[in-house]
Amino acid sequence: MSTPLNGKVAFINGGSRGIGAATARRLAREGATVAIGYFASATAAQALAEEIQATVGKAIAIKADAADAKALTQAIDSVAERFGRLDILVNSAGVLIVGALEDYSLENFDHTLAVNVRSVFVASQAAARHMKEGGRIINIGSTNGQRMPFAGGATYAMSKSALIGLVKGMARDLGPRGITVNNVAPGPVDTDMNPEHSDFGAGLHDLMAIRRHAKADEIAAMVAYLAGPEASFVTGGDLLIDGGFAA
Template structure:
């Protein structure tokens, strides 16, 4: 008499990458998909770019979802986490990548710009983490993308942006302690000059940034994405509450 044993494959892991329609976020989303993760991304305006990223995700055989979310909206950041978890059926990884940079002398910064930078770079990250604490599976991962400007003196005009990214250090460390008993890790990646639409390697401010690195070049979005993907993996389960710099030796 024979019997049949049925083995159910575990559900794929699922991730939300905020600001995933371009640059570092798009590279992270694709790298996670290549590692076998279903991925939801958020975007604000460029629906065509978001659809292109989803197509690349689905080209790996994984599920891709694009959610239109304005991180400056206090109600939207947390809602996006819950929506991603509902659509994908679970949530294992949150990558807080969405961010904006406004440069200028502090005395000349308009109130509206100050409000938007702090809303997107600080408040939205906190609210996404709050929602993720409710929805993440045990053993989950939170990775935030900061800036190496929070580790060394930035140039004149970078006060607002540097301050907003520095706040992520204060979020990461205590949150790692709070979520550690559930096996959830919380880490912060601090990129240096990376060639993106927002900071192109051929832009007017590029030469000084390039010269300040030990490697004499800009990094790529894919190089940052590889680090984020590692921190989101099972292999990085003993790394938490820390900052990891990927800046080409800018702060060396």
């Protein structure tokens, strides 16, 4: 594999599992030094960093609570200081709390917004202070920001649709500095959050043109494209990779 990201430093907010972990491996294979942000999954994050170090590249694990603005900012600042630069931010931390509107607690509502929206703003603000021309901010959104075909997902859908507006605005703010900002918007992906082999997971296939879940590596491939030099003219996008879920 070529190494178009050689010399780049990437911070992955929520990088210990699922799409975040697949992205860490992919960016490392393409030459980036990867900082894997985690909160509750210290063992998984450290194991992933050691795996990457032993096989394809450079990585560290760093604790960063996505819901804690101060801790997240400090983690990003420390990575930039340690490596002397920060080129790529991937906002992969996310929560999915499904429930009926009548019973949905404000605690769950606030937590969803804190992780899925507020942390993206906080991390992007912190990272942008360190980025130079060629910087990349990439969020893991969701096709549910455009289509929510089942009950109970209103708050999650709102949180992901909010990223569309945030990205468009940040693209305008940072474009003059040569920094691009985009969402990658997956459909169902076979991860711990939404396993393919479950009653709920299988039921989603009837809504899709390609009747299967994505693999996390497929999402990571799109992230890697946006992180690389060939995507220098792509910004402000909400790029679907959803097997036709929203078609």
